[in-house]
Amino acid sequence: MRLVTIGSSGKMGSDRSRYEFECSHCSEQTVVDAPVQEQLLGRGCIFCGRDVSEQDFELDR
Numbered sequence: 001m002r003l004v005t006i007g008s009s010g011k012m013g014s015d016r017s018r019y020e021f022e023c024s025h026c027s028e029q030t031v032v033d034a035p036v037q038e039q040l041l042g043r044g045c046i047f048c049g050r051d052v053s054e055q056d057f058e059l060d061r
Protein backbone atom coordinates (compact mmCIF):
# COMPACT_ATOMS: atom_id res chain seq x y z
CA MET A 1 0.00 0.00 0.00
CA ARG A 2 1.27 3.43 -0.85
CA LEU A 3 0.64 6.60 1.08
CA VAL A 4 0.00 9.68 -0.96
CA THR A 5 0.59 13.07 0.50
CA ILE A 6 -2.02 15.57 -0.50
CA GLY A 7 -1.29 19.24 -0.53
CA SER A 8 2.02 20.87 0.10
CA SER A 9 4.80 19.59 -2.07
CA GLY A 10 8.23 19.35 -0.58
CA LYS A 11 7.34 19.16 3.06
CA MET A 12 7.06 15.75 4.63
CA GLY A 13 4.07 16.48 6.76
CA SER A 14 5.94 17.49 9.86
CA ASP A 15 3.86 20.64 10.10
CA ARG A 16 0.48 19.15 10.85
CA SER A 17 -0.46 21.27 13.81
CA ARG A 18 -4.13 21.77 14.37
CA TYR A 19 -5.71 24.75 16.00
CA GLU A 20 -8.96 25.31 17.75
CA PHE A 21 -10.41 28.46 16.35
CA GLU A 22 -13.02 30.45 18.18
CA CYS A 23 -14.11 33.65 16.53
CA SER A 24 -14.14 36.56 18.95
CA HIS A 25 -16.92 38.21 16.93
CA CYS A 26 -19.47 35.48 16.24
CA SER A 27 -18.20 32.83 18.72
CA GLU A 28 -18.28 30.10 16.09
CA GLN A 29 -15.78 27.33 16.76
CA THR A 30 -13.94 25.01 14.44
CA VAL A 31 -10.68 23.10 14.24
CA VAL A 32 -8.30 24.00 11.45
CA ASP A 33 -4.81 23.12 10.37
CA ALA A 34 -1.96 25.54 9.79
CA PRO A 35 -2.69 26.45 6.14
CA VAL A 36 -6.32 27.14 6.96
CA GLN A 37 -5.26 29.21 9.95
CA GLU A 38 -3.19 31.37 7.64
CA GLN A 39 -6.16 31.79 5.32
CA LEU A 40 -8.36 32.87 8.19
CA LEU A 41 -5.76 35.36 9.39
CA GLY A 42 -5.46 36.75 5.90
CA ARG A 43 -9.10 36.75 4.82
CA GLY A 44 -11.10 36.86 8.01
CA CYS A 45 -13.57 34.57 9.74
CA ILE A 46 -15.22 32.01 7.46
CA PHE A 47 -18.48 32.47 9.35
CA CYS A 48 -18.88 36.22 9.78
CA GLY A 49 -16.11 37.61 7.59
CA ARG A 50 -14.56 39.80 10.23
CA ASP A 51 -10.88 40.03 11.06
CA VAL A 52 -9.40 37.30 13.21
CA SER A 53 -6.12 37.36 15.12
CA GLU A 54 -3.72 34.70 16.29
CA GLN A 55 -5.23 35.05 19.74
CA ASP A 56 -8.38 33.45 18.39
CA PHE A 57 -6.46 30.22 17.82
CA GLU A 58 -5.38 27.70 20.38
CA LEU A 59 -3.04 24.84 19.63
CA ASP A 60 -4.96 21.59 19.72
CA ARG A 61 -2.95 18.84 21.39
Ligand SMILES: [Zn+2]
Binding pocket: 023, 024, 025, 026, 027, 028, 045, 046, 047, 048, 049, 050
Ligand atom coordinates in the same frame (compact mmCIF):
# COMPACT_ATOMS: atom_id res chain seq x y z
ZN1 LIG B 1 -16.79 35.08 13.05
